[in-house]
Amino acid sequence: MIVGGQSLVTSPPVFSHDGKKLLVCTGCTVSVFSTTTGMLITELEGHTERVTSIVVVPVVGKVGTKFSYYCWTASLDGMIFYWDFSTPDLFKKVNVHLPVHSMVIPNILSASLGSTNKASQNLYAFLSVEDANRKVENVKHLCGLIQIYDLTNSTNVGSVLAETHKPETLAVSKSGEFVGIKKNKQLNIWRVPNKNLKSVNMKKLKLHHTRTLSCLAFHPTKRIVAAGDVSGRILIWKGFGKTRYSQDGGGKMKIDRGDMPGVIDRDDADSCSTWHWHSSEIKFLMFSSDESYLFSGAKEGVIVVWQLDTGNKNYKPNMGSPLMYFTDSPDPSLSCISCEDNEIHVLRMPSMDIIKSISGIKPPLVLPELQGDQSCVTIGCDRSNGFVALPTKDYRVQFFSLLDGTDISHLQVIERNYDPVEETTVYVSLVEVSDDGSMMCTVEEKLPEMGIGGLISLKFWARGSHTGQYTLSTVIYEPHNNAGVSDVAFCPGRSMAVSTSYCGNFKVWVNNFSSIHSGDEIPEKGGWRCQSVSSYKGIPMTAAAFSGDGSVLAVAAQTVITLWDPLNNVLVAAIGDSLGPIRQLSFVGSSEYIVSFSAGTKADLVVWNISNLCMHWSYKLLVEDICCTRSGTRFAVLALLSPLDKSISTGKDGIVLVFDVENPIPVSSWFVKKAKGGRLNFINNKLGEATDGKLLLAYINGEHEYILFDPSDVKEGEDYIPRAARRPQSHAHDENVSHGYASIYGELPSFDLTKARSSDNIPFVPSERPWETIFSGSSHALPPLSKLCSPFLESLLEKAEKQTVLSQ
Structure with missing residues (x-):
């Protein structure tokens, strides 16, 4: 059994400490990709449910040694694993007995394998888990829990930090000083103590907002936290957690409000400012490595770069899909963006140019509610090559190899720019590929607006010279008047197809080739035309299929199967209801x-x-x-x-x-x-x-x-042992990047002089007659003339034998 097609964007990916590898949650496994080649290096297999979090251990040894590639992973199976992902080897298992939806390890920077202090060796993980036993009939049940777990001793620490209606995603500052979650219209932030980590000793700070929050991010060094809400607004709290108390008239202590612009109620912060550009829910926020900018993204597919000091903004548009996660790397020149269309782009910073992309199979096309059976989307399959053709949101068809688990190509079916914010009004509803893969048919539908303006198009495509490459052959508008196309089938061994319709008829299409004589030239014209139209008692036609030899056409008229001779358009028989x-x-x-x-x-x-x-x-x-x-x-x-x-x-x-x-x-x-x-x-x-x-x-x-x-x-x-379809590449782990001469022409071959004389495959071989071969070979592989001149001149002169003069 071979499994594949898992989503690459269910959780944010994580870079290795050197930025050369990218760890991605793919179902029950963790896939390790090369950021240089974009290929799969290895996979971490062991979890039985979806992996939700990855925490990479910082460098504790020399770079390049096996001690540099450790990580922790958490899963919905309630297990936390400790890996060496360069081998890969599983070193430790920790069972928390509850599904883990999010995990952060704040003190992972201070913990050291070589430390002699036992207390400093303990790793404490903050977990967002789900307790299904808390689900009761009451609508206000709280099944999400925030807990602290000692990974070293495999024990819970203290009591529950917070309870939520559903498991929330944890955020941690780079220094490990703060941990927080968004909870409805407020932020809950905890300051992590350096010693005596007990949840009862951790004070919770709350920051409030008037709308439901969707994400948050901490500044790398300063007491600044940013949060995004469902309306597209971004809030920046500065100086949070610096409580100043004063006495009121009754002698009670109260927060000294002072000048705290934008701060709501009794929130502990110096100021709060609001930025607004996005028109939809904020999906991610991240501070830049130089601490001067804030990155934000949402459904529009645009990365907005905010300048913290001034609030000015810049844009990186045309990502082609709604954005989900933005992940920075220890290498400041790299980062990656995860998109909703199951694709991860590795970016070159600060220009944010895409240098590599890791693509998975596209998610299903979600359509608005329609009447009848016309709301379903049909995908095609090329049996001969083992790939599927899937309609995508951006009006394309993706060709994906099921055997290799790799993206092959994309075909633009509808000539229209994709806007993620707009509602779906045009989509590819059906894709059908012939058995040998030489022909393809697509049906696209444009939804009517206020009952006016609907359009259905039938397109035939011919395969090109490469796998997954098709060229448009014929476009037929309204093939069945105003009715939708219910099914399309190709005839084996012939350039023939049939389309059925809900209006009560079906049409047989043939690929017509004709020659037009023009002087001595005979240009060829080819296209699909309708050969015949048939119906059965005006009943809607819902499905069609050809026999193996193409001699019989079966068409379903709702509850009746009708058998036809497709060449002569003759009804042969009908099978009972x-x-x-x-x-x-x-x-x-x-x-x-x-x-x-x-x-x-x-x-x-x-x-x-x-x-x-x-x-x-x-x-x-x-x-x-x-x-x-x-x-x-x-x-x-x-x-x-x-x-x-x-x-x-x-x-x-x-x-x-x-x-x-x-x-x-x-x-x-x-x-x-x-x-x-x-x-x-x-x-x-x-x-x-x-x-x-x-x-x-x-x-x-x-x-x-x-x-x-x-x-x-x-x-x-x-009884099967599942195996991933996307297989690691033997050369994917090679992270050496060529520069200069080698990046253009490749590495120069190294010659073994002891074997060179007997080799006939080497163009330039030292011999007894160097003047015949000294200028042989490619020009870019020859030494400069300054070095060739002396050997050439010496080869034209006779060498005198050395004479030994004995002094008397």
Whole structure:
């Protein structure tokens, strides 16, 4: 079983102490990437649930030694691990017995492995955990807890620092002096003592705001804290925690307000200022390494650079996606930005130019509520190459390799600039790729405004010279009048496709090539045209499929399956009613069977025999997707489990079943997670790890995470050992950067003079006749003329033998 597609941006990444590696939370693992090459170096595997936090240990030995690459990781499985991520090796496990949503270690800078003081060796972690036992019927339950944990002795320290409605993200200052969280409309800040770390001794400071806060950040050295709210405002509190008391008339102590502009109520701060540019919720705030600027980001995809002294701002626009995290590096010339489209960009500071990008599979396209079945988005799959074609928010189609777990290319389908702030009004609703990958079809829809202005376009694409490269062939506006396109299918072995519509007809499209004679030149024109239009009693057509040899076309007219001769546009037969409207059809290999499924209250899975025009067998299942092999008699089904099923408690809400068409008993099965909106398909195995020609079954869940199964194995899915699809590169760990001559031409080869004379592959070899080879080779590889001149002149002169003169 091969897993992949995990999100790269569920938690902020962390740089290694030298800035050469980037540690990224990817599901249950931690992926270590090279910031120089952008390739995967290694993975830290051991957690059983999603990793939420990474804390890199600062340098405690010489740079470059194995003692320089330690880190702590926390996960929702309630475990905290201590790693050497250069090896990688797991050194320590700490069980806190509660899911950890966030972790910071303030005193990690002062703790030293070589210290003789036992107290200074203890590491104390601030944890944001979730206690599910606190969830009661009361709406105001507090299940989020802020605790202190002694990582050295694996024990809790003191009592709970704070209780929240949900687990909050912790923030810590670079010096480790302050730790804070945002809690609704206020900030809670604790000052971490150097000694005797007990939670009961830690005083909590509160700073208030009139709107709900979304993030916070501490200044590296000064008592300045910044917070962003859901309306796009940024608040800067200066001099917080410097309480000044005075006596009132009754002799009681009170805070000396003095001149504290912008400070609300009795907040302990010298001043509070507000900046506003963003129009949406602030996602991140970070102070620059030179302590002069503040970086902010939100949904607009723009990094705003604020000057702390003046409040002036500058911009780094066109990041192409809503922003999530901004991470600085110990190397002041590097930083990285995490985007909502599952992409991390490594930036060169201070210009913030993108030097490398780490891309994952794009998240699902979220559409506004529409009527009927037109709100679903269909993704395509190239079975021959093992990659999927997914519509993205920026009006593109991403081609992603399931076998390698890498991003291949992006195709601009709609010529329109993407604005993350605007609502989705135009989107790619369907992508279909032919079996051999030579042709592709896309359907794009423009939503009407006030019931006016809707548009549907059908586009055909031809594959280029490279994998994942397609060129536009034909654009057809309103292919079915004003009705939506429900399905598109390509005919195997022919340049033919069929599109079905909710308006009650389907159209057969062919790729027409004609020659136009113009003098001696014969230019070729090619394009797709409509060959025929058919309907069945005016019933909406919901699905279509071609047989393996392309001789039969099956079209679903709601509950009826109609069989057609696609070349002559003749109705051959119709198969009896199904229980509900058919959502998908597929021929099982080259057999005489068709498998279909219906959704809704009358959901069922039916196998039809087209020779007898009758039902072969059926199941009462809530099916999400089906796929069939192009040869053989097997097909796979993705079904949703009932909420009463025991597997739901483990998070597995779906099941993948593999059937042989002759037998209603499944050949193999696997329980899966996030089955709603999932997809199935068979792809060719090109990994070289199995028998030649063996197929793999690809399951893509509703969040675009995927698993590749071996459908021929009858064992349960839990018996497999999962392996990541994105494999480490053998040369990815090489962090040496070339400069000067080597960066342009590469390193000069080193010659072994003892073997050079017998080698015929070296262009310049010292010999007894140097004048014949001294100027051979590339010009950039030759020494300068000042060094060539002397050997050349010496080669033209005869060397006299040395005579020994004996003095008498």
